[in-house]
Amino acid sequence: DKDVFKYYADGEWRVSASGKSVTITNPSTRQPQYKVQACTQEEVNKALESAKAAQKLWAKVPLWKRAEALHKAAAILKQHKDPIAKCLVKEIAKPAKDAVSEVVRSGDLISYCAEEGVRILSEGKLLVSDSFPGNDRNKLCLASKIPLGVVLCIPPFNYPVNLAVSKIAPALIAGNSVVLKPPTQGAVAGLHMVHCFHEAGFPKGLISCITGKGSEIGDFLTMHPGVNCISFTGGDTGIAISKKAGMVPLQMELGGKDACIVLEDADLDLVAANVIKGGFSYSGQRCTAVKVILVMESVADALVERVNAKVSKLKVGAPEDDCDITAVVSESSAKFIEGLVMDAKEKGATFCQEYKREGNLIWPLLLDHVRPDMRIAWEEPFGPVLPVIRINSIEEGIHHCNASNFALQGCVFTRDINKAIMISDAMETGTVQINSAPARGPDHFPFQGLRDSGIGSQGITNSINMMTKVKSTVINLP
Ligand code: G3H
Numbered sequence: 001d002k003d004v005f006k007y008y009a010d011g012e013w014r015v016s017a018s019g020k021s022v023t024i025t026n027p028s029t030r031q032p033q034y035k036v037q038a039c040t041q042e043e044v045n046k047a048l049e050s051a052k053a054a055q056k057l058w059a060k061v062p063l064w065k066r067a068e069a070l071h072k073a074a075a076i077l078k079q080h081k082d083p084i085a086k087c088l089v090k091e092i093a094k095p096a097k098d099a100v101s102e103v104v105r106s107g108d109l110i111s112y113c114a115e116e117g118v119r120i121l122s123e124g125k126l127l128v129s130d131s132f133p134g135n136d137r138n139k140l141c142l143a144s145k146i147p148l149g150v151v152l153c154i155p156p157f158n159y160p161v162n163l164a165v166s167k168i169a170p171a172l173i174a175g176n177s178v179v180l181k182p183p184t185q186g187a188v189a190g191l192h193m194v195h196c197f198h199e200a201g202f203p204k205g206l207i208s209c210i211t212g213k214g215s216e217i218g219d220f221l222t223m224h225p226g227v228n229c230i231s232f233t234g235g236d237t238g239i240a241i242s243k244k245a246g247m248v249p250l251q252m253e254l255g256g257k258d259a260c261i262v263l264e265d266a267d268l269d270l271v272a273a274n275v276i277k278g279g280f281s282y283s284g285q286r287c288t289a290v291k292v293i294l295v296m297e298s299v300a301d302a303l304v305e306r307v308n309a310k311v312s313k314l315k316v317g318a319p320e321d322d323c324d325i326t327a328v329v330s331e332s333s334a335k336f337i338e339g340l341v342m343d344a345k346e347k348g349a350t351f352c353q354e355y356k357r358e359g360n361l362i363w364p365l366l367l368d369h370v371r372p373d374m375r376i377a378w379e380e381p382f383g384p385v386l387p388v389i390r391i392n393s394i395e396e397g398i399h400h401c402n403a404s405n406f407a408l409q410g411c412v413f414t415r416d417i418n419k420a421i422m423i424s425d426a427m428e429t430g431t432v433q434i435n436s437a438p439a440r441g442p443d444h445f446p447f448q449g450l451r452d453s454g455i456g457s458q459g460i461t462n463s464i465n466m467m468t469k470v471k472s473t474v475i476n477l478p
Helices: 041-058 063-079 081-092 096-120 162-173 189-199 212-222 237-244 267-283 299-312 330-344 396-401 418-424 460-466
Strands: 007-009 011-016 021-025 032-037 125-128 139-147 149-156 177-180 206-209 230-232 250-253 258-262 290-296 365-368 385-391 410-414 431-434 467-478
Touching: 007 041, 007 237, 021 189, 032 081, 032 189, 032 410, 041 149, 041 177, 041 206, 041 212, 063 081, 063 096, 063 162, 063 189, 063 212, 063 396, 081 096, 081 189, 081 206, 096 162, 096 460, 139 365, 139 410, 149 212, 162 189, 162 237, 162 460, 206 267, 212 237, 230 237, 230 431, 258 396, 267 290, 267 385, 267 410, 290 299, 290 396, 299 365, 299 385, 330 365, 330 385, 410 418, 418 431, 460 467
Parallel strands: 149 177, 149 230, 177 206, 230 250, 258 290, 258 410, 290 385, 365 385, 410 431
Antiparallel strands: 007 011, 007 206, 021 032, 125 139, 139 467
8 A cells, every 4th residue: 555654674675574554543533544554573583683783883883973963964954854743743733833843943952962962972081999898999880872772762742752753863963773653643754754864864774764563563572582672652551561671771751740839929810920831831741740829829710810811821732733733543532531521520520611612622611629539630631631739838738739549740939039949849750840841851961750650861961861870890900
């Protein structure tokens, strides 16, 4: 079938021997949009074999040349931002402008990785022995960073390009090879992005992109002995992967329930603007979205009023028209979100807007007076529905935040910097933003989740370091 996008392995675009394909449904129209190859386990084996062979050679390519190749890929990616963004619009209903930004940000990320890699990977360490009791100064240890081998990269549907390159670029600059398993929704954008690396002239086998059904190749990939590192972003699947994976380093980011704590002295216009951006951009389908507002009772009415005024201005509709709120990624996602809304309704939450859904399109909704017995107080909707919990003390807000399984980011709004720091210290999350909505970027900042939100730390520098291991050579003097 000539309509099925080919997968990429050993430097070539290929048709799977399975003869089967996976259909990508357009979230807005709910009609089939694209088809990709359903790769077999045998094809996974082959891709991993060539990744292993290519990595051995790549590790010997001078660092400055690896950086040069990455800069080239970044430039090609940026040149092709429009066709790639168009795929994002069709496959994941990302608003048109955000789709372009995702690709541009990805190009910038690749270049920054190349530059950062050149600096940090050029540094090693020299240790001398006589600091440890019983030793003379007769041993010198030269410690340097070497690559891990083959890095398996599994990005999620919400950033199929950006969260792919945030794994691929650090892996490559550090001398690793890469096997990419793109999300089904977003696979075609992922294949186009890989094509930019192909055009940049990376060696055969160094990068491959294996599409297919998770049920057929998911566990097979993550449990494969040829994989030396897994970098995963997504949902609960990550917890299952961490239980099954072998003795390989894991980097995982698995969602969040980022809280927005609002104190009495907060600038409420600033809070409202950040709640809209943080809670509703890409229809709430970001792991770093604001997912619960914890506001002091005395300012709650004023805040809810301001947020409602802004919610009413959000444009709901097609991603092609660059609407703010677009269809959520799938019907099962829409149903899950609806389940949370109905549970909140039964338990007495106040609906600030009328609940409305057409197919996968859900209108933005603020739920006030949410209480801890409601599912939406704890669960991650990944949709344009945002709960407000009114609190009577800062401790109550911190307690809610720390009682969550998730611990990615959080934010606090106050004009009192001392209180802000105190609250940041008390919030057990990977990052706390003071007076702004949570966000991963700028992409060189450390990015990490605690508890069920992840393992390890990302961000350009941390990812490069994570994708290396330390090798020591000890010189023993007579
Ligand atoms: O969805 C998870 C992403 O890592 C969030 O990135 O804060 O740039 O939207 P973002």
